[in-house]
Amino acid sequence: MKQYIEIKKQHPDAILLFRVGDFYETFSDDAIIASEILGITLTRRANGAAQFVELAGFPHHALDTYLPKLVRAGKRVAICDQLEDPKTTKKLVKRGITELVTPGITIDDNMLNHKENNFLCAIHTADGKHFGIAFLDISTGEFLTSEGTRDDIDKLLSNFSPKEILIERGSRKKFEERFGSLFFLFELDDWIFTSDAARDRLLKHFQTKNLKGFGVDHLPLGIIASGAILHYLDITQHSQISHIVALRRIEEDRYVRLDKFTVRSLELIAPMNEGGKSLLDVLDKTVSPMGSRLLRRWIVFPLKDKKPIENRLDVVENFFREPELKDLLEQQLSLIGDLERIISKAAVGRIAPREVVQLKVALTAIEPIREAFLASDNISLKEMGEKLNPCPVIRDRIEREIVPDPPALLNKGGIIRKGVNAELDELREIAYSGKDYLLHIQRRESERTGIPSLKVGFNNVFGYYIEVRNTHKDKVPDDWIRKQTLVNAERYITQELKEYEEKILGAEDKISVIETQLYSSLVESLIEYIPTIQVNANVIARADCLLSFAKVARENKYIRPEIDESDVIDIKAGRHPVIEKQLPPDEPYISNDVFLDNESQQILIITGPNMAGKSALLRQTALIVIMAQIGSFVPAESAKIGLVDKIFTRVGASDNISLGESTFMVEMNEAANILNNISQRSLVLFDELGRGTSTYDGISIAWAIVEYLHEHPRARAKTLFATHYHELNEMQKSFKRIRNFNVSVKEVDNNVIFLRKLQPGGSEHSFGIHVAQMAGMPQSITKRAQAILKQMESENRKHGIKKPIDDFIEKREGYQLSFFQLDDPVLSQIRDELLHLDVNNLTPLEALNKLNEIKKIVRGK
Template identity: 65%
Template sequence: KVATAKVNPREVIQLKNSLEAIVPIKALASNCENLSLKIMGDTLQSCEILREKIKETLNEEAPVNVLKGSSIAQGFSSELDELRGLSKSGKNYLNKMLERESARTGITSLKIASNNVFGYYIEVRNTHKDKVPQDWIRKQTLVSAERYITEELKEYEAKILGAEDRILAIEQQLFSELVGWLQQYIKVVQENAFLIGQLDCLCGFAQLAEENHYVYPNMDESHDLDIEDGRHPVIEKQLPIGEPYIANNVFLDRETQQIIMITGPNMSGKSAILRQTALIVLLAQIGSFVPAKSAKIGLVDKIFTRVGASDNISMGESTFMVEMNETASILNNISDRSLVLLDEIGRGTSTYDGISIAWAISEYLHEHPSKPKTLFATHYHELNEMTETFDRIKNFNVSVKELKDHVLFLRKLVKGGSAHSFGIHVAKMAGMPQQVIHRANKILQKLEKSHSSEELTDKVKSLKDDMQLSFFNLDDPLLEDIKEEIVNTDINTLTPVEALMKLNEIKRMLVKQKRA
């Protein structure tokens, strides 16, 4: 605002007050044992000349708009002080004149006022107009009064109005000169603001860590992520008084446990674990302590999340389409230092489509050369079978305790897959009519009998055989012959034409077999 001359007097006073607040901060930081804080303290500018200039130029109670007057301090400009004195004394003179004329004429209800038409005037009620002296000049007649002017009144009006106009002009000029002078300090003030912003952020981190028992995270160049007793920084603050947050361990690397497949009931806390992991990594990398017992974090370049459900109706995109767009973006941009968090991918379509997509995405992430660390929360319990095929995928579940008529959520992440989602129990908790709950349980029992999840799991298991097939099934003599042809071909001496001829020869062998 100073650079564009859009700043107002009150903002300049606030700037001065802010600079004065820097003085004790600079002293504290400069005497600090921490080298980084000491450098910041030494770099802060106290701007003493700037503060003194504003203090002597502007009134401490300066208005927002310079046109309202009283912006410039008393004693800064002798001309301004003189005009202010004249303005005030002129008004005092009018009051004395009113007293004098009331005594001279005997009219006790005399009033001196002004308007935009003819300036200052003396108003006389009709009951006293016969007492008006001859030297008064009538200017206006009202229903119940008449207004007059005198030569003496006009002279003092000119002095007062002239003084007020001149006062405003001088105040504007002096304020403009101050703003112009301030421009040389723009860079210094901006540097101060940047350093104070840094200190404010660091103080916020320190207070947060102190009050909520955060720990110092060990950052290194590895690809590992090892969080012990991690907590969600927001959820733990919103819990009822006396209720502890159930902390969880998360370990991910690129060699043994690249993908954690998290299953568990609705409302058990799967999404919270995903989000807290992302927040702990993010807090660590912006320089904050983290909500955990300990944390060892290899540098992460990107945190990819596909959490929650939303649509984009204006663009004609369904919830599932938005989910697929976001997931595609993740798969196309992962690197070896990426952290991928996927929450219930494929839930927006049919069960078989969803399982197929979720399986294929998990397989892609496992087989990708970058081997990105991944947390995958899902209700597709069939995905638990992936651990038998893919050695870096591990099953975990958020545990629950099944009681007689309800389910107790323990919120603890433990090894192994989960076989139930308890969706009907969550519907009951939400207040669904008892008739609906009863009917849903009956339908679930029928579906479980007619569409055995074991049958579906067996089908999914068979996928691993398809994936592990050799390119050549050596029981087939034709493929054995083709293998011999390829193995015995010297690629280094093969010309492009010979290569095409060799390819055509292999093709003829296959076509001949097909016809037979």
């Protein structure tokens, strides 16, 4: 226990798996936590003066089963192994930490999802306004950095989804206030987050004099975050990191801005509801794990420059024109496996023999891909072919040295081919062909001496011997040495037998040593190929994504979008790529046209009943734009996409009670974020904005926001605004770039049929009670609701309840008549102000504010 306590002090915040014989044991608080997470028995053991100590453990061979559970639970795990053979010492066995596994640092396949990256992140700020951020996936060697505001960092955290974040000691509370409390955080000492410490660590790793060659020298906060990550690798004893060959800047100016609300509400990566599907689910027909990981990245980082988008679209179209190339690529990709993570395992010395053979298979499969790409007429494919390198030298060496189907583990033996090492071959001959060799000696010596009954045997006292019956004793050669006399025979040994005995008894140990040396030499040779193979993996991933786009386009009847730099989005017969895949086979998706520009039809006010498809229409428009700008074909008859720079959504209702934010507050936060960050090239989706407050407040805010989007020069973004505030249809009369549309329905015998077709003009009906009936609401409630609705509509008609503007005009006239009879300078001024007020240029919010201001003055009088 003293030994355990000393080792535990090194990493007090980690679960310590302490190797004792054939078990990994945990003690005290670690045992309590481990037993809860792993579902293993918690026991207690007497421990001297400490009386009892909690204990929970599992067999050492079950480490791969239990370790992932601890890490997925957000625990850091220190693995403490026995560093010497208990058989060779009578003292306490020497132990030490051999590995520290954390949620952000693992290369274990059992803990990794092959379809997504496993990023470790570090964040640093000097003033609380500007931040540096870095991401490392140690399983692939990808190392990235950037700088920005809180919103920029929040977006990157959402898009990269790190499994662990490093922050400065004592800053946990501030971090959670800024970015939420959903991340696994680990605090490091302040000195690590300094410029000198970070630069020194980065320069030491990359063995360069400066960081200019990586294009990050102008990112001082990003450099500090990047250096903190390398320091953390030192702390966690991950020293073999030669596969981290570069630090790259995240060039955010190249990509469409998608904030976390947009990524979530459009369900780009994950569905919001269990059993649903995301855009990634529909588009991911990739064959390789690298392709799947890259596609995830592409979806949350759409391009906003025309040329690279067109290059991707050209390749996708090329796969249609050259089906043989498409078939070849698909066939070869299926052989490659996770090339990116395999070569990273070589760098850290954790690559298994089967993975080395898989590496050879992958490099072999790259050769025909390279040749086909180089022969293609497509410029992008040619460039990809030029980057591919099948590394024939190391590939052929693996072929020569490793057996085609080796065991999974090195210690199982039988890895190195025959003919690679003469001594190894001889030892194998001895170890695995011993009987044949002994029979050969027996036969040879029998013929040489003329003793037909001669036999070779073995016992634990003398080892191998030759036994000769007494009747042939006189024929024994002089070079045989007598070792034992029996009643009817004599036993002899020879120099050859003694040498053979020494060889065969130590053969298996020597075989293991030689195989390990040869295998380690091969793995060490792989390290110089890491950068080249990483490039191969990147090219293969890119080709895999584009092939996936081609397969999805053919399967779902997508078309190539027309990309330009205009301000026009013109989609004919567009479809929602996810919803159409979830419909029954006999139910076609109702397509719709959407046209937006900055001259005549900038804002569409979309009204219509609940369940009619307004939200689906909004989302499908954004998804089609995103698909086009990642280089995919799109679900439409035609699509002209003027490149957008940002996509914002305000969809659905959610709260953030933990931070004291109501549903409406969250809605306003998101709306404010949109209005403060949009440009004329942005696409904005508002769905039911302002529903979380009173009707007049909601209408006023919605009106004011739409007016701002129309009137503000910087904020003139293309906007789809779905609403049940039918009053907003009045805006078309006063604002030239606002158009009213509705999603149509048909009423037949008191039943509502949803036609799901977008048509010009506003709608006055929401059919909310009909939707309540569809949801299974008790009939007594829906019938009562119908009665109340009819009564309220009747009262409104009777009393002439007006819309906010009309209501204001009516009240204004009443005030004016009252004030004519009063001789008061203040009230006369109000009367004159009311007379000259241009109501048509007021928003409802401005009208109500003005009216309330006047009411206060009148009450005072």
